[in-house]
Amino acid sequence: MFEQVFKNIDDIFHKDAGCSSELDYTEQSSWMLFLKYLDDLEFTKSQEAEMMMEDYHYIIDAPYRWSAWAAPKDADGHFDHNNALTGDDLTDFVDGELFPYLKGFKQRADHPNTIHYKIGEIFSEIKNKIQSGYSLRDALEKVDQLRFRSQQEKHELSHLYEAKIKNMGNAGRNGGEYYTPRPLIRAMVGVVDPKISETIYDCAAGSAGFLCEAYGHFYS
Numbered sequence: 001m002f003e004q005v006f007k008n009i010d011d012i013f014h015k016d017a018g019c020s021s022e023l024d025y026t027e028q029s030s031w032m033l034f035l036k037y038l039d040d041l042e043f044t045k046s047q048e049a050e051m052m053m054e055d056y057h058y059i060i061d062a063p064y065r066w067s068a069w070a071a072p073k074d075a076d077g078h079f080d081h082n083n084a085l086t087g088d089d090l091t092d093f094v095d096g097e098l099f100p101y102l103k104g105f106k107q108r109a110d111h112p113n114t115i116h117y118k119i120g121e122i123f124s125e126i127k128n129k130i131q132s133g134y135s136l137r138d139a140l141e142k143v144d145q146l147r148f149r150s151q152q153e154k155h156e157l158s159h160l161y162e163a164k165i166k167n168m169g170n171a172g173r174n175g176g177e178y179y180t181p182r183p184l185i186r187a188m189v190g191v192v193d194p195k196i197s198e199t200i201y202d203c204a205a206g207s208a209g210f211l212c213e214a215y216g217h218f219y220s
Contacts, residue, residue, distance in 0.1 A: 002160050005142050012139045018131035031126055032070075032143045033157075039066035040148055059115060064101050069093060071144040079141070087133040094128050094136065158212045180209060189213045 009029050013019040019028060042058050042065070049056035062068060074080040085093055106120025130136045148157065194200055194214050202210040 002146060002157055005145055006160055009139050009142045012135050012142070013130070016130050016132050016135045018129040024129055027126060028129055029139070029143070030161075031123070031128075032140060033146070034122070035066050035070070036143050036146065037148050043067070059119070061101075064098055066144075069098065070140045079144075084137070085133075086137040090133040090136055091128070091131070099123055099128060158208055182209060182213070185209045185213050189217050194218070 006029070010025045013025045013028060019025060038060065042056075042060065046056040046058070058065070067073065069085060072080040072083045102123035103120055105116045106124055109117035109120060111117065128136070130139065146157075189210065194217060196218050200211060200214050202208065205211065
């Protein structure tokens, strides 16, 4: 499922004047995937808190959550095209409101070791390069099809993201040098033989390949 969606997203970017290389495709799909994943995670945590009769404090304020601007749903849970931003309205919101809000997390964070600071740091380094609000709308709807609930889905996402990093290197652009082939990762994890309760340090963690393989090693 992920592979076909990624291909469809790259096809959308290829037709947009703002994206000119594999590096752009990876960068632009990454910030969308991050916000989609975070929204799914926060929703799950809010449900868990509700079951425990506890309050959950969202990291992202309501107007800036993925489910509010990228993929609004109607009362039946279907995509709400009537309330979904598109065209210039969408690019104006993303460039003028969403990215400045996310970038501001860095200044509002209590200290650098918080997720708030890391969100701010991420969005201080990137920008939306998609010029057409209609292309952006198409890409957002493709990303919204993805689900990250099972461990298998997370592993598949990690594999495909590594493939995108590898393609960046093959295209002659920087980024490919950070790619470590999965068989090599698997061999290194096997030699180190990490145990449950030990601390695992992946200093780069671009696609979290070492962390995913270490997790799988625990239960193999």
